[in-house]
Amino acid sequence: MTEAILEADLPIIDPHHHLWDLRAMLPMFPEPRHRFIETLIPVAHYTFDQLQEEVAASGHNVIATVFMECGAFYNGAYGEALKPIGEVEFVNGVAAQSASGLYGEARLCAGIVGHADLMLGASAGEVLDALQAAAPDRFKGIRHQGAWDADPEVLGPPFHAPPELYRNETFREGFAELGKRDMSFDAWILEPQIGDVTDLARAFPDTPICLDHCGTPLGNASYSGKLEERFPIWRDAILELGQCENVMVKLGGLAMHNCDLPPEGPAAGWSSEKLAPLWKPYIETCIEAFGPSRAMFESNYPVDRWGASYPVLWNTFKRITAGASADEKAALFAGNAARFYGLEERLA
Template sequence: MEQVSEHQEEILDPALEICDPHHHLWHLDEHGSSELLRSIKVRRYLLPELLEDLEAGHNIVSTVFLDARAFYRASGTAALAPVGETEVVNGVAAMAASGRYGDRRICAGIVGRAYLADGDAVTETLAAHVAAGGGRFRGIRLSASLDPTGSVPRLAVEPPEHLYTLPAFQRGFARLREFDLSFDAWLYHPQIPDLIALARNFPDQPIVLDHVGTPIGLGTYAGKRAEVFEIWRQSIRELATCPNVSIKLGGLGMSIFGFEYGDAPLSSEILADAWRPYIETAIEAFGVERSMFESNYPVDSFTCSYPMLWNALKRIAGGASADEKSWLFRRTAERFYRIEPAS
């Protein structure tokens, strides 16, 4: 599926303050390292490219960087390789904090990677991340995304089956609280029960589910949207009973969702219509104080521009009150990632 063409739009509600709690920075090689990355046309997304998006009209006051496996150390142990990315991103955050690029708090929070299935040994990696983060390191993301049918785009690193249930993983997971770190979970909708069990085993550990739990629309799941939606909805409602879990509302621009938008130029109205059932279901289950809109950029550039993405999310939230919007677009993310409000 090719990226859908789109027309230029006026920015909706330009004064609304936004914390974008999920974006990446990277400089990919020509071919990428997985089917998912090869589908992304944006090969370079560093501070200049990020600034171009942040300055496109929406009022982005702060951002959170998520691990992208882009700037790992080329030497040293494998366990400490991801710390190189934290070092690089903290440098980007320090550049932004100089005021040279405006007053946005870019990369005010940093979420990196540590292989928690290393068990107790992961403590060294967590400590190194915190030290490298300059006071900005907030958490760990370790993807469990694995489709047993093998019919969806593969990630750069395939996790073992039921990663979050493995005893070694849970030993490493328990170490997060020692460093006051949160956990970003990314998995596919059939795997949500594993996250429910993890959240119940560690009720004091803050967890956020990325990309609304990624209900798959490709491969063996294609043509089964209603069936997948019902399975996903039941799992989301069950997960929401865990008070330590929040949810990110976004990522729906990824190809894995399998949306078809037709041949007409794409608009935020079209996106909002397609995405609304998933986002409204998640908000209904979690409430606005545990729900946060995300861009997932530049991954979601597969579908639309950064300005159009936020227009679509604003359309979906159009019926919310001003207080509810402040939670969805800024306050939930700031509280979860412990970012001081910009105003």
């Protein structure tokens, strides 16, 4: 889908994308493959070259990005607990490549969110320190995803966190180590689990938390056809979470196969004019709940390529916020991400 770029000069910090090479893993999933696996086949190899081309060709003014952990490039030689260091080392190299200036002005992976298993309890602190040492100028915090549903078809492989992970006592011992180091936490869960994030945020009011993907509304598997029915349930949970001042929300992730917004994919070819009405109720509710100072737009690329190209995705966000003030747009598209992930120098 090709369309004219809206507000092409508006600075954007994309605070949520992945890098991976899954080509060796895909044959491990037999036919018929789960829908999630099918979404990955066109983007099984997505590293620096693909991301740089995506950003450079988009027509949008992307000035920086934040890498989000995805279990890629782990180094088993470091041992089970420390193997996520390999991912941070790899991404820090990508960031250095971008910082050379040879590939344009955008600073890709200027911030890095890694992973540490917080079920290690207090011992997770040692992993956090090692992650910080691997990228001292770029490492910002971790994500330990907690997505779970009683219907295994909702997620499919390779996900499936234990139920109520964020309420687990040992997990919270590990979580406490973040606060000691002024690190942030990204939370990915599914819509019925938003209350788990609320409970976690209330237990640790001084630790900055970001809810990924608008809380992941569900419209697939056993939730198929129930988006409208469940919208009020999702909305009430988002409004309650928004009362926690230490929590921000990422506005995006709605093109994932879980949400069914749109149902077609991959690369459905929908225009921003067609996508905006689908996403607007969720994005506007999140902004209502958190305010324009605690929300940030994200690409969730390449996962969200399932429903939108990179240029169309950002155009869609711009259509939804057409009535916002210049200050609100500056915050939603770049300023809030810069503050949360410590990238203020990119806006100087």
